[in-house]
Every structure is written in structure tokens, then in C-alpha cells.
Amino acid sequence: MSVRPALPFRLLQRSLKAASRAGSAVVERVLRSEVEAGPLRAPTKESKGELCVQFGDKEVRVQPGATLLDAARQGDVDLRYYCGGNCSCGTCRVEILEGGKNLSRVESMEAFVLGDEHQRHGDRLACQATVRGPVRVHIPEWF
Ligand code: FES
Structure with a gap:
């Protein structure tokens, strides 16, 4: 199992917001499914920096x-x-x-x-x- 750093998650969140603002429903749906898929989830408070x-x-x-x-x-x-x-x-x-x-x-x-x-x-x-x-x-x- 690999560990994903926080950066990709933040980039994903920013991309999701940008897609929402731009009204791109398809991109938004794809990005949202990536966020909800789990592996790129935000680090928990305990795991931050570890x-x-x-x-x-x-x-x-x-x-x-x-x-x-x-x-x-x-x-x-x-x-x-x-x-x-x-x-x-x-x-x-x-x-x-x-x-x-x-x-x-x-x-x-x-x-x-x-x-x-x-x-x-x-x-x-x-x-x-x-x-x-x-x-x-x-x-x-x-x-
Ligand atoms: S060289 Fe690392 S424990 Fe001895």
C-alpha cells in the first residue's frame, strides 16, 4: 500500500472547485468520484506530517x-x-x-x-x- 501525500488531495479539491465554477459537469463528476474513492483522502489530524x-x-x-x-x-x-x-x-x-x-x-x-x-x-x-x-x-x- 502506498501513501499519498496531502498535495494531490489539495490539487484535486482545487480542480474540483474550478470545475464547479466553470460549470463543467463531466469534469466535476469525475473529480468528485476520485475524491470519494478514498485513496486521495485528506490526511487525518493524527497522520498530518507523518x-x-x-x-x-x-x-x-x-x-x-x-x-x-x-x-x-x-x-x-x-x-x-x-x-x-x-x-x-x-x-x-x-x-x-x-x-x-x-x-x-x-x-x-x-x-x-x-x-x-x-x-x-x-x-x-x-x-x-x-x-x-x-x-x-x-x-x-x-x-
Ligand atoms: S551500524 Fe546501524 S546499528 Fe550498527
Whole structure:
């Protein structure tokens, strides 16, 4: 399941108002059905500003700036972090399936711990990657 940001909903609402003002019944009907369909619904008060991190079937909502490790812990996702999130063990390495651009950039220490191959593959250390938008993550098998 993907998370829709609030912007498309607002654009949809504005378009609906514009279609109403212009008297375009067909466009208005199509837009209204989109609004009522649900997936582009307005964010609830509780979900405002929260971002979705998806680990397999589990969705966790976090505030912007939380790390992937914060999200995993918050969602009770089984993700190992032997160094306590200090960017030294590499056990929190995850594969980013979608939304890699929605994470903070890789800093030098993270790049060192990840190694060239995993970095080229787009993997991240969950304790270092902060969330700025929706992300879909896979936790690799270690043992
Ligand atoms: S928890 Fe050790 S590197 Fe992330």
C-alpha cells in the first residue's frame, strides 16, 4: 500500500472547485468520484506530517527526520542493531526497494561501514538514514 501525500488531495479539491465554477459537469463528476474513492483522502489530524515506512507488509508512520531504525523499533519490526545505532556494526543494513530519494544522503562514515558493493546497490544503514518521504524497505536475511 502506498501513501499519498496531502498535495494531490489539495490539487484535486482545487480542480474540483474550478470545475464547479466553470460549470463543467463531466469534469466535476469525475473529480468528485476520485475524491470519494478514498485513496486521495485528506490526511487525518493524527497522520498530518507523518511519513510511511513500509517493511514488507507492515506500515509504520513516523515523523520526518526519524531514522529507519526508529521506524523499525516503533513498529516492532525485527531489525538488528548491535552497536546501538552508532554506525559501526553494519547489522542494521537494509535494502531500499522504493523511495531512496526520500532518505537523507549517505555520509562518509555510513559509506565506510556499508562498503562499496552495498552502497552501489543502494542499501542503507537504518540507524543513519533519516526519512523525508515514503519509503519501502526490505530487511535482508543475515543468518
Ligand atoms: S546499528 Fe550498527 S551500524 Fe546501524
